[in-house]
Amino acid sequence: MPSHLKELVRARMERTGESYQQALRHVRAQEAGPHGKERLERSRSVADTAFSIAVVRAEEGKRPRAERLFDDPYAHLFAAAGEHVAECTQRFLDLPGFWEGVRMRTRFIDDAVRDGLAGGLDQVVLLGAGFDARGLRLPEIEKRRVRVYEVDTAEQLARKRKVLTAGGIAVPANIRYVPFDFDTADYETELAAALEAEGFRGGAGAVFVWEGVIGYIRSDEIDRNLRFMASQGGARSRLVFTYGESSFDPETAAERTRRAGFTSCQELAGDELWRRYLPGEPYAGASVMRLGLAIV
Numbered sequence: 001m002p003s004h005l006k007e008l009v010r011a012r013m014e015r016t017g018e019s020y021q022q023a024l025r026h027v028r029a030q031e032a033g034p035h036g037k038e039r040l041e042r043s044r045s046v047a048d049t050a051f052s053i054a055v056v057r058a059e060e061g062k063r064p065r066a067e068r069l070f071d072d073p074y075a076h077l078f079a080a081a082g083e084h085v086a087e088c089t090q091r092f093l094d095l096p097g098f099w100e101g102v103r104m105r106t107r108f109i110d111d112a113v114r115d116g117l118a119g120g121l122d123q124v125v126l127l128g129a130g131f132d133a134r135g136l137r138l139p140e141i142e143k144r145r146v147r148v149y150e151v152d153t154a155e156q157l158a159r160k161r162k163v164l165t166a167g168g169i170a171v172p173a174n175i176r177y178v179p180f181d182f183d184t185a186d187y188e189t190e191l192a193a194a195l196e197a198e199g200f201r202g203g204a205g206a207v208f209v210w211e212g213v214i215g216y217i218r219s220d221e222i223d224r225n226l227r228f229m230a231s232q233g234g235a236r237s238r239l240v241f242t243y244g245e246s247s248f249d250p251e252t253a254a255e256r257t258r259r260a261g262f263t264s265c266q267e268l269a270g271d272e273l274w275r276r277y278l279p280g281e282p283y284a285g286a287s288v289m290r291l292g293l294a295i296v
Helices: 003-016 020-032 034-060 075-081 083-093 098-118 139-143 154-166 187-197 219-233 253-260 270-277
Strands: 123-127 147-152 175-179 207-210 238-244 264-269 289-295
Touching: 034 075, 034 083, 034 098, 075 154, 083 098, 098 123, 098 139, 098 207, 098 238, 098 270, 098 289, 123 219, 147 154, 147 187, 154 175, 175 187, 187 219, 207 219, 219 238, 219 253, 253 264, 253 289, 264 270, 270 289
Parallel strands: 123 147, 123 207, 147 175, 207 238
Antiparallel strands: 238 289, 264 289
């Protein structure tokens, strides 16, 4: 890092009391100008949205067993930790279809991960892990001795570990936290090295989970991530991801993933998932939410 940046980071830490990673992110955003500030705000928005999702997942456990789509006994810890952004959280919870969308996508992704593990894959990568607790809550992961690699910013992973520790939850050895700066210039090389350092076996096959990320990044960043997952995962790998109706315009998700190195892609709209998982007819805008399952 250039010496002038180190000085700016140190000065900001002394002035604000922020951690090194927090101060570094602010300084880099300022150095990068308007686009850097936009990325910083985007990072904050993603982090705050995670609390809203935790609220929905926590409430699922209160439903009668016959109505429950999944079990997440850890979500209440993250929901409680989000009290400082309660107003922002409520705005998401009040959006039409938000609750149902989170419930359906959680169930679909859980099933996709289970199918991948049943097919012999023994590595799971959560790209933009947030408060995802699949490594802790899916019994198939422990049973099959699967390695789970949670990739996110150092700040987000530290916050996650703090919440779990406060709740008396120890992170098992098979779950590896991979702190990463998603704005780094040599993205693919550095992320591959970061994963490898934690034991990831490139080309040996993996299940990639990419939940709630595409809506926050540019088109070129989407392509970069797709290429990375197809190449690093290798044959038999699968990617389950969420996106919006217009995320890949003018192409389809199948076309974009195929160009990145995947051989097939199943695309499902929210109204299809509603009829699979929920009673009654979907609301008018349900089809805007999409889920994809791509395979190498």
